[in-house]
Structures are given as structure tokens and as C-alpha cells.
Amino acid sequence: MSKKKVLVTGGAGFIGGNFVQYMIDKYPDYDIYNLDELTYAGDLIKHKRIQSKDNYYFVKADIADRKTIMSLFKKEKFDYVVHFAAESHVDRSITNPEIFIRTNVLGTQVLLDAAKEINVKKFVHVSTDEVYGELDFDPKTFFTEDTPLQPNSPYSASKASSDLLVRAYHETYGLPVNITRCSNNYGPYHFPEKLIPLTISRVLNDERVPVYGDGKNIRDWLHVQDHCSAIDLVLHNAKSGEVYNVGGHNEKTNLEVVKTIINTLEKSEELIEFVEDRLGHDKRYAIDPTKLEKLGWTPIYDFDSGIANTIQWYLDNKEWWEQIISGEYKNYFASQYSIK
Incomplete structure (x- = not known):
């Protein structure tokens, strides 16, 4: 009996990289293919532990390169595709x-x-809660799978567009698909342009931490390992065509998150510097994950345990993020926030 072949796009990035390692560890009888273009936010250093494993393969390619992608799919005949690869930073969009x-x-x-050409058994498209737009500050309101799509940034508009394409390929061609929409992820290997790793790295170096506006924008935080287990469940157990929201029920203002990190590291809150707010900055995201929980998903981390785990990981793995925040990253940070 031949091994199942799983293609993970964007497997050198943050969430995709964690998912590749999760799958390698949980399914030694699967062949896991990591396809990534290795843009600024991707690296293979994170995969040193698994790169010599017999069931791990890396392919460097651009997902928009039709000739290369079609050739790869026809050659390998993947059973499953889990699609993470995306430009994902709102500010850059x-x-x-x-x-x-x-x-x-x-x-x-x-x-x-390509998936349609070879009749894959399942195509899981990993999306974001940002496609729903924003919520008000009423704690009783949540995004559900039936919430209309109202994206407010070029990033979320591009993700909503891809969601609709995935839906269309299911409805028109019968392609077996699922769409997952997650809240803000955090955890190991998070690229340090995002709020939590940015704050950790800046605070550890006693550098000022930029906070947009008044810091009262609310996000629902999801540990990346809980996200990986959710995608695994959807891949293997979800009915084709269904959408699943993946949320942690861990709502925090951006300022609360920053202060939690500063206090955990026993630094001064004077490091906080409020900067001009992001254009079109959504007020609040919050997800109702009931549908996924009924499928059998239970998260392991609450925010307190998850953020403690994450801070410790960054303390233990300075060599990974220190090489990232040099060079071009410094130039980007300076132009984005106008602080040193």
C-alpha cells in the first residue's frame, strides 16, 4: 500500500512550518512535501530537526508559476493539499x-x-477571520461561518477572493475542499514583524515597542499548535465543501498583549510608544468555533499558558530571530514605525 502524499504550501513560513512539523511527527506513514518560494518571511532553519527524515521533502517554487506547479502535481500525484502559502502582513498589503x-x-x-487536474482527495484552504471585516466592541457578537465577507484591507480582500475561488471550484467542478478561517495565531517561529514576536524581541533588547493608535483594538488569539490540530481534524474528518472557523476564545486588546509580555519579562511599560494608527484598522475580531468543536476539536492552550510558552520559546531560541531582525528587516521597521 503506497504512502499518502500531503502537499503543504507555505511550509517554510510560520503556521505552515509548524504544521509541517506537526504532520511529520504525527503521521510517519505520510510523505510530507513542503512547497515554499522562500520569500522574506520563510526559512528552512526551523526544519533542521526534520530535514533528514525519510518522509520529508522540500520543493522551492512559486505557487503562481503555473508550469512548475502543474508539472509537480502530475509527477507526484498528491492525495491532499493544505494551502497556507500567502502574503499575510496587513501593513505590507x-x-x-x-x-x-x-x-x-x-x-x-x-x-x-492543478488539484483538479489530478483529482486530489481533499484541498484545505487556510484563510483568516479578517475576511469578515470587523466587529464592534459588544462582547456578545462573534464571527460565525455565515457572517458575510466584508474585508477592509488589501490583504483580507485578497484572502476573501481566494476563499471564493475555492468555493467556486467545489461548486462548479466538484473539487473536494474545506476552508478554515482562523483568528490571530502566535507561537514558535512567528516572524518578528507581527505584534507578539515583535514585542518580545524589542523588549528583550530594551527597545521601544510601537503600538498603533490607542492600543484598544481587540484580537482573538490562537496558539499555532491548536491551529495545527484543527486543520488536521478538518483534513481527515470534515465534510467536503464546509467552512470552519478556528478561534481561541482569547480576546485581548493589543495594549493588553504588549503589557503582558513586558511584565512577564520584568521590563518597564515606558518602552511602549503609541504611533499613528494603521489605515483601515479593524476594531475587533472574535470567533465562534462551535461548528469545529462539534467536529471534535478542543484547544490545549488558553492565552496565559500559551503566551508563557511562547515567551519562553523566544528566550530559548534567540539565534533564530536575531538573524532575522538584522539587515533589511531593520530598514522595514524604521520606515513603517518611524522609531528606532
């Missing part, structure tokens, strides 16, 4: 929307065409 459309929309279409 505001500065340069075009690359988000090319990768997130056109790249997804290329993958769908």
Missing part, C-alpha cells in the same frame, strides 16, 4: 497590494487547477 493579489488570488487559482 497597504504599501504594495499587487503582490498580494498575485500570490493570494492567482497563486490559489493555479493550485486549484
